[in-house]
Amino acid sequence: MRLLIDVGNTALKAAIWQDGQIKSCELNVQPWSQINEVVYASVGKSEQLNELLAQASVFQVPCFEAKVTKQLSNLSCAYQQFHNLGIDRWLGLIAAFQLWPQQDCIVIDTGTATTIDVLTAQGQHLGGWILPGLDLMTRSLTQNTQRVFDDANTPFVNELGVNTPNGLKNGALVATLGAVEQAKLQFTNKKPQLIFAGGYGALLKAQFSDAIYDPQLVMKGLNYWYELSEK
Ligand SMILES: Nc1ncnc2c1ncn2[C@@H]1O[C@H](COP(=O)(O)OP(=O)(O)O)[C@@H](O)[C@H]1O
Numbered sequence: 001m002r003l004l005i006d007v008g009n010t011a012l013k014a015a016i017w018q019d020g021q022i023k024s025c026e027l028n029v030q031p032w033s034q035i036n037e038v039v040y041a042s043v044g045k046s047e048q049l050n051e052l053l054a055q056a057s058v059f060q061v062p063c064f065e066a067k068v069t070k071q072l073s074n075l076s077c078a079y080q081q082f083h084n085l086g087i088d089r090w091l092g093l094i095a096a097f098q099l100w101p102q103q104d105c106i107v108i109d110t111g112t113a114t115t116i117d118v119l120t121a122q123g124q125h126l127g128g129w130i131l132p133g134l135d136l137m138t139r140s141l142t143q144n145t146q147r148v149f150d151d152a153n154t155p156f157v158n159e160l161g162v163n164t165p166n167g168l169k170n171g172a173l174v175a176t177l178g179a180v181e182q183a184k185l186q187f188t189n190k191k192p193q194l195i196f197a198g199g200y201g202a203l204l205k206a207q208f209s210d211a212i213y214d215p216q217l218v219m220k221g222l223n224y225w226y227e228l229s230e231k
Pocket residue numbers: 007008009010011012110111112113133135136198199200
């Protein structure tokens with residue numbers, strides 16, 4: 001069994017890889033005797049992660065941290081300073097390149113931030129954008145204005161807002177959709193595969209025909225990273 005850990009700015013996610021299957025799992029109950037290795041990625045500091053790694057060392061389970069490299073098999077990173085690219089973005093690109101080979105892809109991961117990354121069929125990462133996540137967008141306005149307010153029941157829909165909460169939420173959604181449309185323009189001659197992940201991935205995926213939502217995209221990328229890297 002392989003324990004996979006993805007630490008984002010909002011949430012720490014854990015999953016078990018076994019017999020080619022990835023299944024989300026709770027962090028606190030770990031069958032340490034059956035875990036061969038821990039493979040983890042972190043975009044920030046995490047006390048929970050530190051505690052888990054300390055436990056792993058007690059049970060003498062080897063731990064491997066995923067890092068961004070300029071190249072990984074035929075995938076190449078757009079950043080000159082590749083170590084500055086968020087590891088979650090790199091893992092999403094690895095998964096997209098492995099799961100949709102020979103296909104232009106756009107990877108959209110909606111977490112604390114929404115990241116958009118453009119990848120050619122040849123494995124060239126062209127770059128991308130970092131946007132505030134949908135909740136960050138709405139919160140930044142409700143917390144910094146006197147009269148813009150939200151309500152939890154108002155959904156994010158791609159329509160004109162006719163009251164304050166839906167003007168707020170629909171604005172966050174259409175701003176994000178607009179960025180995805182801009183990314184699609186990078187491919188003039190053919191339609192790229194749109195791949196969504198993260199907390200609002202299903203919501204965004206629903207706005208596009210024949211797009212993919214894979215909640216486990218980053219976890220799959222983490223597992224591919226482990227299998228593809230010289231350890
Ligand atoms: N069903 C959901 N479960 C978890 N987070 C969600 C959900 N729906 C929306 N979100 C939003 O997605 C973000 C968390 O997603 P996640 O990808 O775990 O973030 P990160 O990777 O930055 O930790 C938060 O901004 C949260 O508000």
